[in-house]
Amino acid sequence: MFENKERTSIEELGEFGLIDHLAEHAPTGNANTIIGIGDDAAVLKYGDRCVLVSTDMLVEQVHFDLMYTPLKHLGYKAIVSNLSDVYAMNGTPHHVTVSVALSSKFTLEAVEEIYAGIYAACREYSVELIGGDTTSSLKGLMISVTAVGTAKEEEIVRRSGAKEGDLLCVSGDLGGAYMGLQLLEREKRVYLDHPDMQPDLEKHDYIVSRQLRPEARKDVIELLKEKEIIPTSMIDISDGLSSEIMHLSKHSGVAFAVHEDKLPIDQGTYNVAVEFGIDPATAALNGGEDYELLFTLDQKHYDKIKGSMDITVIGYARALEMKNQLITKQKNIHDLVAQGWKSV
Amino acid sequence: MFENKERTSIEELGEFGLIDHLAEHAPTGNANTIIGIGDDAAVLKYGDRCVLVSTDMLVEQVHFDLMYTPLKHLGYKAIVSNLSDVYAMNGTPHHVTVSVALSSKFTLEAVEEIYAGIYAACREYSVELIGGDTTSSLKGLMISVTAVGTAKEEEIVRRSGAKEGDLLCVSGDLGGAYMGLQLLEREKRVYLDHPDMQPDLEKHDYIVSRQLRPEARKDVIELLKEKEIIPTSMIDISDGLSSEIMHLSKHSGVAFAVHEDKLPIDQGTYNVAVEFGIDPATAALNGGEDYELLFTLDQKHYDKIKGSMDITVIGYARALEMKNQLITKQKNIHDLVAQGWKSV
Numbered sequence: 043m044f045e046n047k048e049r050t051s052i053e054e055l056g057e058f059g060l061i062d063h064l065a066e067h068a069p070t071g072n073a074n075t076i077i078g079i080g081d082d083a084a085v086l087k088y089g090d091r092c093v094l095v096s097t098d099m100l101v102e103q104v105h106f107d108l109m110y111t112p113l114k115h116l117g118y119k120a121i122v123s124n125l126s127d128v129y130a131m132n133g134t135p136h137h138v139t140v141s142v143a144l145s146s147k148f149t150l151e152a153v154e155e156i157y158a159g160i161y162a163a164c165r166e167y168s169v170e171l172i173g174g175d176t177t178s179s180l181k182g183l184m185i186s187v188t189a190v191g192t193a194k195e196e197e198i199v200r201r202s203g204a205k206e207g208d209l210l211c212v213s214g215d216l217g218g219a220y221m222g223l224q225l226l227e228r229e230k231r232v233y234l235d236h237p238d239m240q241p242d243l244e245k246h247d248y249i250v251s252r253q254l255r256p257e258a259r260k261d262v263i264e265l266l267k268e269k270e271i272i273p274t275s276m277i278d279i280s281d282g283l284s285s286e287i288m289h290l291s292k293h294s295g296v297a298f299a300v301h302e303d304k305l306p307i308d309q310g311t312y313n314v315a316v317e318f319g320i321d322p323a324t325a326a327l328n329g330g331e332d333y334e335l336l337f338t339l340d341q342k343h344y345d346k347i348k349g350s351m352d353i354t355v356i357g358y359a360r361a362l363e364m365k366n367q368l369i370t371k372q373k374n375i376h377d378l379v380a381q382g383w384k385s386v
Numbered sequence: 387m388f389e390n391k392e393r394t395s396i397e398e399l400g401e402f403g404l405i406d407h408l409a410e411h412a413p414t415g416n417a418n419t420i421i422g423i424g425d426d427a428a429v430l431k432y433g434d435r436c437v438l439v440s441t442d443m444l445v446e447q448v449h450f451d452l453m454y455t456p457l458k459h460l461g462y463k464a465i466v467s468n469l470s471d472v473y474a475m476n477g478t479p480h481h482v483t484v485s486v487a488l489s490s491k492f493t494l495e496a497v498e499e500i501y502a503g504i505y506a507a508c509r510e511y512s513v514e515l516i517g518g519d520t521t522s523s524l525k526g527l528m529i530s531v532t533a534v535g536t537a538k539e540e541e542i543v544r545r546s547g548a549k550e551g552d553l554l555c556v557s558g559d560l561g562g563a564y565m566g567l568q569l570l571e572r573e574k575r576v577y578l579d580h581p582d583m584q585p586d587l588e589k590h591d592y593i594v595s596r597q598l599r600p601e602a603r604k605d606v607i608e609l610l611k612e613k614e615i616i617p618t619s620m621i622d623i624s625d626g627l628s629s630e631i632m633h634l635s636k637h638s639g640v641a642f643a644v645h646e647d648k649l650p651i652d653q654g655t656y657n658v659a660v661e662f663g664i665d666p667a668t669a670a671l672n673g674g675e676d677y678e679l680l681f682t683l684d685q686k687h688y689d690k691i692k693g694s695m696d697i698t699v700i701g702y703a704r705a706l707e708m709k710n711q712l713i714t715k716q717k718n719i720h721d722l723v724a725q726g727w728k729s730v
Contacts, residue, residue, distance in 0.1 A: 050494035060494070060520050064501050068515050069508050074480060075516060084516035086481055088536050089435030097517055099485035099530055104522045136418060137430055141443035141530050150394035150404070157408050164413050171412050172419060172428035173441055176404050178448045179528070186443055186485050186530035192432050 081201050081293075082130040082277060085193075092198060094135075094191045096127035102182035109233075110226045113152055115254045116185070117159025123280065124189035125167050126258040126333045130278035131200070132266075133193035137172045138164065141186040143179035156185070167260060197272060199337070204275040204294035208338040210357040211273075211347070213262040215306040216283055217322060220329020221314045222246070222253030248310045256333045262352060263335075269346045273337035282330045285380045290338065291366050300357035300378065302370045327368070328381055424637075425545050426474040426621060427533075436542060438479075438535045440471035446526035453577075454570045457496055459598045460529070461503025467624065468533035469511050470602035470677045474622035475544070476610075477537035481516045482508065485530040487523035500529070511604060541616060548619040548638035548682040554701040555617075555691070557606045557679045559650040560627055561666060564673020565658045566590070566597030592654045600677045606696060607679075613690045617681035626674045629724045634682065635710050644701035644722065646714045671712070672725055 065079045076092065077085040083096035100106060100120050108116075121138055128135040140160055144153065153176070164171055169189070204210075229241035243250050258278075266273065275294050277286045283305075287298050305326045307315075315322040338359055339347070347353045366378040409423045420436065421429040427440035444450060444464055452460075465482055472479040484504055488497065497520070508515055513533070548554075573585035587594050602622075610617065619638050621630045627649075631642050649670045651659075659666040682703055683691070691697045710722040 051490070060497070063494075064497070064520070067498075067501065067505060069505055075514050078514060078516045079518075084481070084483070086516070086534065088437055088480075089433050091433030091435070093432055093437055093534070095481065095483060095516060095532070095534060097483040097485055097519060097530075097532060099487055099519045099521055099528075101487050101521055101523050103524050104487075136432075137428065137439065139428070139439060139441040139532060141441055143443055143445050143448075143528060146395070150407075153404065153408070157411065161411060161413055170419050170422060172422045172430070172439060174423075175441060175443045176408070177443055177445055179445055180447050181525040184443075184487060184523070184528055186441075188439070188441060188483060188532040190430065190437070190439060190534070 076195070077200065082127040083133065083189075085131065085198055087195070092193050092195050094128050094131050094133040094193055095188065096124050097186070097188040098124050098127070099184060099186040101184050107230070108183070109230050111254060113155035114159035114162070117156040118163045118255055120185045120187050121160055121163035121167070121169070122256055122258045123333060124187045125163075125169065125260070126278040126280070128189050128191040129258055129260055129263045130276050130335060131193060132197050132263060132272065132276060133191045135167065135169050135189045135191035137170050137190045139173040139188045140171060141175040141177070143177045143184040145179050145181055145183070148183065167258065199273050199276040201275055201277050201290055201293035204290055204296050204338040204359045205340075206296055206359055206361055207341060208274050208359040209341060209344060209355045210287070210298050210300065210336070210338055210359060211353050211355050212279070212283070212306065212334055212336050213259050213352055214332065214334040215308045215311065216279070216332050216334060217315065217325030217329040218249045218252035218308055218311045219256060219331040220325050221311050221318070221320075222249035222251070223331075224318055224320070225250065225314060226253060246310065246314065248308060249314060253331065256331060258333055259335045265350070265352070269343075271339060271343045271346060273339055276335060276337035279332045279334045279336055280330055282328045282381070283336065284327045284378050286336045287366055287378060288380055290336065291362070294338075294359070295362055296359040297362050297364045297366050298357050298359055298378075299364070300366075300368050302368055304354060304356040306354040306356075420539070421544065426471040427477065429475065429537075429542055431539070436537050436539050438472050438475050438477040438537055439532065440468050441530070441532040442468050442471070443528060443530040445528050451574070452527070453574050455598060457499035458503035458506070461500040462507045462599055464529045464531050465504055465507035465511070465513070466600055466602045467677060468531045469507070469513065469604070470622040470624070472533050472535040473602055473604055473607045474620050474679060475537060476541050476607060476616065476620060477535045479511065479513050479533045479535035481514050481534045483517045483532045484515060485519040485521070487521045487528040489523050489525055489527070492527065511602065543617050543620040543681070545619055545621050545634055545637035548634055548640050548703045549684075550640055550703055550705055551685060552618050552682040552703040553685060553688060553699045554631070554642050554644065554703060555681050555683055555697050555699050556623070556627070556650065557603050557696055558676065559652045559655065560623070560676055560678065561659065561669030561673040562593045562596035562652055562655045563600060563675040564669050565655050565662070566593035566595070568662055568664070569593065569658060570597060590654065590658065592652060593658060597675065600675060602677055603679050609694070609696070613687075615683060615687045615690060617683055620679060620681035623676045623678045623680055624674055626672045626725070627680065628671045628722050630680050631710055631722060632724055634680065635706070638682075638703070639706055640703040641706050641708045641710050642701050642703055643708070644710070644712050646712055648698060648700040650698045650700075
């Protein structure tokens with residue numbers, strides 16, 4: 043009875059295109075919305091406090107593969123990836139809601155495993171599960187999480203505040219989650235071909251856990267607070283460094299120069315990338331799901347962070363006309379694109 | 387690689403059993419949670435304001451059938467059903483997030499239809515869409531909505547405050563959404579058997595729209611405020627009157643006597659129920675998705691509401707030992723159960 047006359051496939055627009063397209067028609071003008079669609083989390087002004095809200099949906103076979111993803115880790119990661127969005131606004135998450143849809147192939151014990159991971163993340167980050175929904179699905183598993191937190195209005199960090207001359211910084215190291223995924227995918231293929239072979243992932247503990255059980259950088263937010271630094275802009279790295287740099291650039295109206303030799307890459311990530319014939323810098327630039335924080339700082343703060351093991355200055359902001367560019371170890375210059383870079 | 391040794395099917399527990407079971411293990415103790423799991427919406431105390439959060443997930447073929455559900459109505463209903471939960475706490479919704487997962491069979495125009503409905507509901511109820519996610523699914527359509535609102539702490543109405551002697555009231559009329567669904571299901575079967583026949587639903591406009599395009603009772607909340615009435619307990623009718631009465635009874639520690647002859651049933655609902663051989667009272671007691679409000683009032687407020695066309699007193703609260711019971715038109719007494727009643 044419902045019939046659709048025009049047909050435009052969604053792939054033609056892409057995910058970001060679709061969101062922009064839909065957002066165009068959204069009614070706005072609610073007086074207590076400070077930030078709506080288009081940042082890591084929305085910011086609402088309720089009374090004397092700003093409330094941050096972020097939401098995300100994970101779909102089996104699209105976002106995760108249960109062949110190598112323990113359900114407990116999946117529950118943990120579903121929470122962490124949403125908390126990361128609240129931290130990326132310089133906020134503190136307090137509460138989460140979780141809706142789970144699952145087909146009849148899942149048992150009660152499977153659901154308990156998912157919630158064991160959800161509860162472990164709640165304990166680790168001092169947030170509380172306050173609601174949700176458990177329902178049937180036609181096929182597979184879906185998890186939808188909404189995180190709610192608070193921040194003082196003057197401390198909120200958007201994607202849009204970077205100024206020319208600011209330092210571009212990243213927490214932790216990059217590319218690990220991506221190389222962990224490559225490794226798990228390879229072991230899955232081996233296992234499917236030879237079900238009697240047991241995968242040996244032990245020596246790759248670090249990158250496998252980067253993929254399966256990431257952490258949100260609550261500690262980095264606390265460190266910045268302790269050092270009385272409010273970044274000028276911030277975003278979390280869920281889609282990959284290049285893609286996130288483009289977001290900061292677009293929202294702030296500046297361009298970034300990024301130095302390849304400054305990209306923080308763990309030795310284990312580096313080794314596995316080489317083993318897979320992947321340039322480690324490519325893994326760092328394109329690999330998503332590290333859930334590290336990417337942020338810009340006024341240069342005056344440099345002395346406060348230069349000794350930190352966990353924060354690396356990888357570049358700086360400059361005029362928009364200069365484009366987002368990667369300066370390689372050989373001092374070649376490439377334009378950054380959402381998926382890495384292209385030669386110029 | 388993930389293996390599940392114990393196997394308990396989820397049907398054994400049922401939806402409410404599963405939620406209770408999972409909630410048992412949830413870590414709690416966040417100082418700014420006033421109400422966590424277990425009411426229509428969670429209540430958080432952030433600064434000087436209470437924040438209400440409610441979430442829900444709709445799954446194709448489980449919660450809706452696209453054979454007879456226009457996508458625009460679906461988007462509208464997805465928002466309304468969540469707003470209804472915020473109103474059921476005597477709160478005011480301000481914001482929603484929406485995540486949509488859909489398979490490749492859906493076109494851009496289909497997604498636009500869903501969002502047209504979402505935006506129509508946002509305009510109707512003065513709420514703003516502030517975030518969300520659009521992703522692929524393996525099969526079918528899923529919509530997950532989170533509604534966020536506010537209330538003054540002293541005005542929040544829980545499921546738990548009903549006292550003996552309180553009046554049990556319901557807004558609007560009941561059973562319409564259920565009979566609308568029966569009608570649509572019948573027309574679907576006719577259509578599948580005889581694709582050349584066009585369904586004639588026009589004379590059943592009211593009950594069809596109760597099913598496809600329900601409204602949340604913002605007006606009733608406003609009416610109660612205007613009359614300076616704060617209900618002692620409240621819940622919205624999403625699963626059916628009997629089931630919701632049991633919730634109020636369990637949370638408040640009282641039992642209810644319900645008079646069959648007081649149940650508000652629209653003439654159109656009544657006629658279609660008779661046509662289908664269904665007792666209209668059964669439709670009113672068991673039919674879900676009316677999104678009316680069920681609430682209890684101190685008797686002192688009776689004079690303020692007795693003239694209202696839109697609020698019906700259907701019974702009263704009494705000692706828990708007296709059980710939840712239906713008094714039929716013939717003055718027979720039946721115990722209420724979650725799905726209607728059973729003879730005693």
